[in-house]
Ligand SMILES: *[C@@H]1O[C@H](CO)[C@@H](O)[C@H](O)[C@H]1NC(C)=O
Ligand SMILES: *[C@@H]1O[C@H](CO)[C@@H](O)[C@H](O)[C@H]1NC(C)=O
């Protein structure tokens with residue numbers, strides 16, 4: 001399965017927000033201890049207006065002292081007809097600067113009960129001026 005996370009890091013319709021950090025330190029992706037909450041629309045194709053099939057909801061925490069890695073805890077909550085109401089649970093270490101970030105899929109619900117597998121994330125669109133990015137997520141699961 002291939003799908004696209006539509007990510008807005010700023011503005012009135014931001015889908016990711018910094019919610020905590022180490023006191024006195026900035027809350028940002030490359031700062032140890034920064035905690036983010038996210039609720040990204042997930043679409044079938046790369047375009048924002050492509051059909052929405054799920055939402056990517058969860059948290060991630062910059063979890064290496066040098067800021068290079070983040071720990072990802074995200075549910076892919078499906079809303080499309082085929083998997084409506086089912087979820088896949090992602091947990092793992094993501095090397096923020098890597099072109100391909102691989103994380104594990106540790107479980108699921110509904111049609112994905114007992115799922116196991118892995119997901120790769122690649123940034124396929126990035127426009128820092130509007131804080132918008134699109135991530136391609138490829139999923140391989142046994143369930
Ligand atoms: C934010 O979302 C609202 C409601 O969907 C929309 O009307 C508005 O244009 C959006 N704003 C931006 C900056 O995208
Ligand atoms: C998914 O399930 C919800 C809640 O049961 C329902 O409201 C919605 O219409 C369903 N969507 C699709 C695409 O079947």
Ligand SMILES: *[C@@H]1O[C@H](CO)[C@@H](O)[C@H](O)[C@H]1NC(C)=O
Nearest residue numbers: 002100120121122136137138
């Ligand atoms: C993800 O899937 C797309 C489409 O099948 C493929 O082009 C791309 O190389 C895959 N990415 C990875 C990291 O496997």
